Each structure stands twice: as C-alpha cells, then as structure tokens.
Amino acid sequence: MPKDPAQTALAEHVEGGGFHGPAHVAIIMDGNGRWATQRGRPRLFGHHAGARRVREVVEACPRLGIRYLTIFAFSTENWKRTQVEVAGLMSLFRRYITREMRELVEQNVRVRFIGDRVRLDPKLIAMMDELEALTEANTLVHLTVAINYGGRDEVARATKRLARDVAAGRLDPESVDEETLPRYLDTHVLPDPDLVIRTSGEARISNFLLWQSAYSEYEFIDTLWPDFTPAELERLCRSYGRRDRRFGGVTR
C-alpha cells in the first residue's frame, strides 16, 4: 500500500474505476498562435491562454490516473520565430515557474525539464533548477516540461555521451543494445509515453519524443490548445482505455 495519502487515493480511484487509462500522457500543445489570430490578438496572447490550460490539465491528472505528463513547450526549431515571440515565451516560462511553484509543491507534483539548456538564459536555468529541487520529493504526478527540446537533438546528445563512455572504457561497445541508448536520453527516468496527443489539427510529431514514442498511441485532435479542457483529456483517456495495444505481437 503506498504511504502517501494522495497516492493511495489515486490508486483507489484507478483500481475502483475499472478503467485502464494511460499512465503517461505526452502533449504537443499546438494552436496558440491561430487561437490568438482568430481573436485579432498577438500570438503571445495565445501562449498566455495556453499556459492557463497547462495548469488545468496538470490538476486533472490525479483524477484521471495520469502519473506522468510530458508537455512540449519550446522546440529546438522554435528559435526561428520572431525575437518578440521567443522573448515572450521565455518570459512566460519564468512567470509560470514563479506563479505555479507553490501550487505544484502543494499538489505533490514533481517537475522535471528536458531539452538542451545551453541556449537558455541563465536566469531561467536557475529557476528551472530551483523548481526541480523544490519538487524532488513529490510523488503524485510527474510533470516533464520540454524546453529547447528536439528528439533528434536529444538522440545526438545521448549518442555523444555514450561515445564518451566507450572512449573512456566505461562502456563495452559490444554490449550496446536497445536498452542502452534510453539510459542516455533526457527522459532516462521516465517510462515511455502511452498516449501522445497533438492539438490543432496537424497530424505530425514534429521531433517530439522520437525514440520514446515508438509504440505510443496517438490522438490528433482539432481543438486549438487554448481551448483544450480536462473533459477532452478525459474523453481521450477513455478512448485510449478501449484500444488494443499489441506492441507488435498479437491480441491475447
């Protein structure tokens, strides 16, 4: 029996509900710009609305039995946007951390960041470090935020670290198999996503969790991210529960 009361409640909910939803949901939060444009507002207005949806979705996770939530906040390609939008997004991340810190700690949410930190502002990096440290002992929901993240970049960085270990004699190249590379990925402590959701009607994965989503189920939905609700997440989780995941095998 888990000792943490919140975890116990979650376990009872999931077991008692008889519904096998995804334990790990990953989301490509797309459509903020179009949502803002439709309202005649600047793109950053859409990103701010999107940040409010992040809060609601995190809050809904325990009720839906979601233990791991991974969200794509800024890709390695997003630097190509205007300087105003990039700076606005970076400032939004800092505001999100400042505003949500206390709530995330109280809600027993453990926060991690994935992606390459080298291009990020040192002040933002310090805030990310602080939030990770403050929530380190939390256990109810594992929230992973991808910032300056790209799946190919992650695999390249992982390969570099793996190669260094081989060169230093810490890793036998003959021992390298499918289990080896994931240990070098940013996500090395996380399970693979069960369900990947992309909002805004685009049906592509845009360099998100390339290695990890090999056997994930996908949902591409038309809703723009700022209109996404916990009710829609619940609908997708229930639909996931009816799917037959075979991982290349046959139905038992």
Ligand code: FPP
């Ligand atoms: C894609 O929509 C969205 C992003 C590049 C940014 C995602 C960021 C948030 C949801 C804001 C907050 C996140 C956190 C963690 C506080 P888009 O701009 O590409 O939309 P478009 O395709 O309609 O132009």
